[in-house]
Amino acid sequence: xxxxxxxxxxxxxxxxxxxxxxxxxxxxxxxxxxxxxxxxxxxxxxxxxxxxxxxxxxxxxxxxxxxxxxxxxxxxxxxxxxxxxxxxxxxxxxxxxxxxxxxxxxxxxxxxxxxxxxxxxxxxxxxxxxxxxxxxxxxxxxxxxxxxxxxxxxxxxxxxxxxxxxxxxxxxxxxxxxxxxxxxxxxxxxxxxxxxx
Amino acid sequence: xxxxxxxxxxxxxxxxxxxxxxxxxxxxxxxxxxxxxxxxxxxxxxxxxxxxxxxxxxxxxxxxxxxxxxxxxxxxxxxxxxxxxxxxxxxxxxxxxxxxxxxxxxxxxxxxxxxxxxxxxxxxxxxxxxxxxxxxxxxxxxxxxxxxxxxxxxxxxxxxxxxxxxxxxxxxxxxxxxxxxxxxxxxxxxxxxxxxx
Numbered sequence: 402x403x404x405x406x407x408x409x410x411x412x413x414x415x416x417x418x419x420x421x422x423x424x425x426x427x428x429x430x431x432x433x434x435x436x437x438x439x440x441x442x443x444x445x446x447x448x449x450x451x452x453x454x455x456x457x458x459x460x461x462x463x464x465x466x467x468x469x470x471x472x473x474x475x476x477x478x479x480x481x482x483x484x485x486x487x488x489x490x491x492x493x494x495x496x497x498x499x500x501x502x503x504x505x506x507x508x509x510x511x512x513x514x515x516x517x518x519x520x521x522x523x524x525x526x527x528x529x530x531x532x533x534x535x536x537x538x539x540x541x542x543x544x545x546x547x548x549x550x551x552x553x554x555x556x557x558x559x560x561x562x563x564x565x566x567x568x569x570x571x572x573x574x575x576x577x578x579x580x581x582x583x584x585x586x587x588x589x590x591x592x593x594x595x596x597x598x
Numbered sequence: 599x600x601x602x603x604x605x606x607x608x609x610x611x612x613x614x615x616x617x618x619x620x621x622x623x624x625x626x627x628x629x630x631x632x633x634x635x636x637x638x639x640x641x642x643x644x645x646x647x648x649x650x651x652x653x654x655x656x657x658x659x660x661x662x663x664x665x666x667x668x669x670x671x672x673x674x675x676x677x678x679x680x681x682x683x684x685x686x687x688x689x690x691x692x693x694x695x696x697x698x699x700x701x702x703x704x705x706x707x708x709x710x711x712x713x714x715x716x717x718x719x720x721x722x723x724x725x726x727x728x729x730x731x732x733x734x735x736x737x738x739x740x741x742x743x744x745x746x747x748x749x750x751x752x753x754x755x756x757x758x759x760x761x762x763x764x765x766x767x768x769x770x771x772x773x774x775x776x777x778x779x780x781x782x783x784x785x786x787x788x789x790x791x792x793x794x795x
Binding site for chain 1: 621622626627628629630633634656657658660661663664665667668671672673674675676678707708710711
């Protein structure tokens with residue numbers, strides 16, 4: 402087990418409805434050792450990818466993105482959410498459906514901050530159905546840039562996001578892939594590294 | 599002039615209605631040299647304050663807070679916004695009025711993440727009327743902790759937030775204090791360090 406899988410077992414809480422609460426170290430209180438571990442993991446995984454920009458979506462992806470941007474010394478861009486944004490001359494807009502909030506969200510980036518020269522590493526704290534990741538990919542494509550990798554802290558392996566992104570040929574690296582959880586027994590089952598494709 | 603004042607003059611844009619756009623380096627695209635400069639500034643300013651936690655509010659405060667938490671090696675907590683949160687057994691809630699969005703927002707932190715042992719450095723990208731800062735102070739007080747400092751990237755010196763916080767005795771350090779702006783001439787006037795109290 403790696404550091405993040407161990408942390409999930411000790412400090413994560415499984416709630417009814419396949420919810421994994423990690424807000425004691427990942428997305429409300431931020432444990433800096435965990436955050437550094439995640440950023441280091443992505444540094445190593447994408448060391449040959451020629452990353453020149455890190456892209457994430459507000460809010461909880463910003464911590465990972467900032468630390469990674471610091472270590473790689475490349476700018477970070479965070480896409481903003483809006484219920485109402487339309488494509489205009491000054492911004493790229495993509496749609497993401499939130500299963501949690503049961504609504505479509507627009508996500509956008511101001512045009513000057515994504516360009517055709519970008520070799521983008523997309524990062525986020527969670528990957529579930531892949532709606533947010535696909536919206537970010539869409540923004541990079543609209544700008545003519547290239548997505549050279551996707552780094553995720555925790556992938557929910559039973560949801561389709563990871564499978565779709567890998568089928569589409571994206572280089573996806575998740576620090577931990579949770580394949581099953583049981584809130585009654587507080588059991589979390591991780592996908593072993595040798596079973597990943 | 600310090601690095602941030604210079605950056606504001608070169609890359610900031612003054613818009614009608616006393617709006618200072620700095621999203622090319624501070625709160626949409628993040629310039630890591632600027633971010634490191636801000637975090638270093640707070641490191642020096644509060645080196646004797648015994649900080650053991652950094653607190654900010656989502657979303658754009660998270661980048662500054664994360665880098666500072668990394669440098670100080672202390673945990674970061676970011677307060678969340680909600681239109682509807684009520685005080686409960688599991689969270690502290692405070693109110694902040696948003697002049698930008700003309701509504702009251704609740705901000706909250708889950709109880710375990712603020713404690714009576716906390717010596718908190720509050721950080722944010724902007725300080726205007728001080729509503730967000732006062733809400734964060736309120737959360738720390740509810741937990742019985744101590745606010746040992748407030749670090750702000752850009753203070754709007756003509757609004758009341760900075761004056762109120764200094765009158766209340768808080769140790770407030772703003773990297774740049776803008777005293778006046780003119781969108782017609784794109785002029786930005788900074789408060790000189792010797793004129794600060």
